[in-house]
Amino acid sequence: MSAPTQTTDSLKTDIIVYICILALAGVQVLLAYQHTQGTQLLIRMLAVAFIQAGLGVMYFMHLRNEQRNLRLALIPATIFVMLMMNMIWSDSFRLLHMNPFGK
Amino acid sequence: MMSASITTPTAPATTPSHGNLEASPFAIPSKKLVMWLFIISDAVTFAALLFAYGYLKNASPNWPEPFKFSPSIINVMLMTFILVSSSLTMLIGTRAAKLGDKAGALRWTFITVAGGLLFALLHVREWLGLIAEGVRLFQNPWGSPMFGATFFAITGLHLTHVIGGVIALSVVALGYKRGRYNSDDIEIWSLYWHFVDLVWMFVVPMVYLLNIAR
Numbered sequence: 001m002s003a004p005t006q007t008t009d010s011l012k013t014d015i016i017v018y019i020c021i022l023a024l025a026g027v028q029v030l031l032a033y034q035h036t037q038g039t040q041l042l043i044r045m046l047a048v049a050f051i052q053a054g055l056g057v058m059y060f061m062h063l064r065n066e067q068r069n070l071r072l073a074l075i076p077a078t079i080f081v082m083l084m085m086n087m088i089w090s091d092s093f094r095l096l097h098m099n100p101f102g103k
Numbered sequence: 104m105m106s107a108s109i110t111t112p113t114a115p116a117t118t119p120s121h122g123n124l125e126a127s128p129f130a131i132p133s134k135k136l137v138m139w140l141f142i143i144s145d146a147v148t149f150a151a152l153l154f155a156y157g158y159l160k161n162a163s164p165n166w167p168e169p170f171k172f173s174p175s176i177i178n179v180m181l182m183t184f185i186l187v188s189s190s191l192t193m194l195i196g197t198r199a200a201k202l203g204d205k206a207g208a209l210r211w212t213f214i215t216v217a218g219g220l221l222f223a224l225l226h227v228r229e230w231l232g233l234i235a236e237g238v239r240l241f242q243n244p245w246g247s248p249m250f251g252a253t254f255f256a257i258t259g260l261h262l263t264h265v266i267g268g269v270i271a272l273s274v275v276a277l278g279y280k281r282g283r284y285n286s287d288d289i290e291i292w293s294l295y296w297h298f299v300d301l302v303w304m305f306v307v308p309m310v311y312l313l314n315i316a317r
Contacts, residue, residue, distance in 0.1 A: 011198065018191045025183045025307070029176065032312035045308035052304040060190055060297040070129040070136075074143055081147050085154045095162035 017059040024052045138291045142298045145264075149302050152260065153309050156253045160313075167245035168314045169236070175229070179311050182225050183303065186265075189218030190300040193272075197293045200279065200286035208289060212276040215296065219269040226262050230255075254310060261306055264299045272296065 028048050031041065058064040063071060129136060160166045170176060196211030237244045238251045275292050278284035 014194050018187060021187050028308050028312055032315055045312060049304045049308055053301045056297055056301045060194060061294050067130050074139060078143050078146060082150050085150060088154060088158050092158045092161040
């Protein structure tokens with residue numbers, strides 16, 4: 001009898017996460033129409049997107065139910081690679097001043 | 104004389120002893136581990152594309168901001184709703200498969216497939232609208248000519264993933280119906296589908312919401 005109860009509880013959790021992800025998508029649209037511009041807006045948008053992705057990975061993809069070993073193998077390496085990609089920004093600002101793509 | 108010192112395995116390859124097999128370090132089936140590794144590599148691919156997009160946008164003083172609330176942002180909100188909802192239906196389908204409810208698993212998986220197809224149709228309609236406005240790979244009426252290349256590359260790669268997911272889910276669901284695949288296969292491909300959904304959460308703010316026409 002415990003299995004169906006667990007399933008119902010789990011479905012309830014999934015629906016709550018689903019509503020949260022949709023609500024956060026709505027928050028992104030609201031943020032986009034505020035008067036914030038540039039880097040501040042980008043940071044806020046990405047923060048919301050990371051919360052959505054975290055909810056999806058942990059609850060929809062059930063990574064929270066997997067062994068800690070798997071989480072440690074996947075998450076830190078991915079974050080590290082993405083952080084390293086931030087190296088490009090200094091060159092991007094250099095190009096902005098040289099204006100090679102403007103016409 | 105040299106060859107005499109080389110040791111060779113004594114156990115024949117055709118009859119592996121159970122004691123020689125190493126336990127999975129993550130306690131998941133190898134197919135699921137492979138899917139996770141694919142997802143991680145694909146996440147880095149999308150990240151690289153989005154970084155490249157940010158790089159060009161930042162370096163271009165006249166980056167176009169063509170997306171009006173109607174129809175573009177409304178269309179994107181509808182597409183987001185459909186994709187996130189299809190993740191929920193995929194979860195329900197996976198749960199039905201795990202409980203042995205074959206009919207339920209098939210029904211919810213094909214509802215997910217229908218959601219994916221609807222998303223793809225809305226995406227193609229949006230593309231056609233932009234093309235009609237004059238957006239090409241290296242030209243557009245508003246500003247930096249790189250806009251079209253980056254926009255079509257990112258959304259095109261995502262659309263390819265959606266179409267690939269639709270095909271894969273259909274094949275796995277039909278195989279599951281015939282007994283060729285089991286509930287684990289449904290679960291593994293549901294991981295892929297959720298990943299496609301999560302990538303969209305980054306594509307929307309980066310590509311659409313940061314380029315709203317004001």
